[in-house]
Amino acid sequence: MESRLIRLSERVEWEQALAETPHVFGHTWGSCHALSLDGSGEPVLYVADGEGVRVACPLLERQIEGRLDVATPYGFSGLTGTGPWPGFTEGWRHFAAERGYVAGYLAVNALFGDDTYADPVTVTVANETFVIDLRDGVAGAWERLSTNRRRQLRDWSPEDYDVDGEGLADFFVAQYPQVMERKVAASRHRFGPATLAALCELPSTFLVGTRVDGRIESVSLFGFTPYAGDFIFNAALPGCAHHSVPLIWTALQILVERDVPWFNLGGGMSRGDSLADFKARFGAAPLPMRAVKAVYDQAAYEDLCRRHGADPADRDGFFPAYRNV
Structure with missing residues (x-):
């Protein structure tokens, strides 16, 4: 599995990565660039290739007390791809560990996101589109x-x-x-x-x-x-x-x-x-509007929850829990 992050400064590469990948407006460089102008952070485009499949998703990498977590930006984007990829979730966890993510809240695109893009144990359905x-x-x-x-x-x-x-x-x-x-x-x-x-x-x-x-x-x-x-x-x-x-x-x-x-x-x-x-x-x-609520560094997650007075065992409410206080 080959994974990479494409920055907003790399517009051509961003658009080429999505050219033959089913995607919605929220995945586009234009949408992500516009959202970045409001000071909420600069989205990047995550792209993974393997087993003849491409998966893509805009991400917001967020700092908190010297640590890093990740989420999908505002709107209807989320994990999308060209087809099923049973080995994707394992590769994503390796990528998350390499980036040092504590936790992640990632949407799975309602139209084009495959079930194989997320571990069922971590998936929640909070609403419908x-x-x-x-x-x-x-x-x-x-x-x-x-x-x-x-x-x-x-x-x-x-x-x-x-x-x-x-x-x-x-x-x-x-x-x-x-x-x-x-x-x-x-x-x-x-x-x-x-x-x-x-x-x-x-x-x-x-x-x-x-x-x-x-x-x-x-x-x-x-x-x-x-x-x-x-x-x-x-x-x-x-x-x-x-x-x-x-x-x-x-x-x-x-x-x-x-x-x-x-x-x-x-x-x-x-x-x-x-x-x-x-x-x-x-x-x-x-x-269904599916979302992945995943912890990648349990010790760090529990520490942040403790510091912010949140329950690390709570997966039903706002996630990551330490950001809801």
Whole structure:
């Protein structure tokens, strides 16, 4: 097994490593670079090759009291690859030991991550993400819509929605922080103007907005690769959340035109909540959001937990436990 880390400064190598590996927007150099502008750390791309398979995953290596742990960055990325690899987990543990990781929290991509990429003992499923199959086009997607969604979209027309139009990016960058403030969102969901603007400027993203009497009321940001599209963020004025359904349907049309086979809407705040139900009504199938919670240096992990007043035996809550205090 050959493993390597690719830095953001190595953009060409990053993009070449993903060129023939199924991946989503969160794996891309553009997404990871934009996230790095908010000061949360600089992601690297982990790439492993062996047994005729390639596995890739963005990582954040994080310092804590002179030690190092690892996690996947914000968003829907995670371990992805070109096929099953039964020997991968052993090779990954050797790599983790060489890097000196104490522990790791790694997502397994819901669409393209294989079960062989993680030891089942370390895998948890905390939520679901909802994915629309676009392979049979707009007509197939329409057939899978709920009755309520069809009613809401009965009068939909592409002329009513603005794609990458004037003012959409400025509106989104200005309004998204205000939306997060009104929702009292956790800090991990809050991003500054540099990150938001960088996301809007990428060739692998597009904005869909709606105007009423010339005033922009709601804008959604979507990302895509040849393998899948993702609903990323929405920013709407108070009382304008009702625009979300036609904005998503407009994005679906664009992705179909670009021959993108899957459209990931994300999940709810928890399984079965109202947000999850909203996404399921698009005919989206729920896929498990798997994550690996693994300790690589038990002694160091227990020491950090003790120092931070956390229970080292707790694998059900926040992980690593020493970062939740």
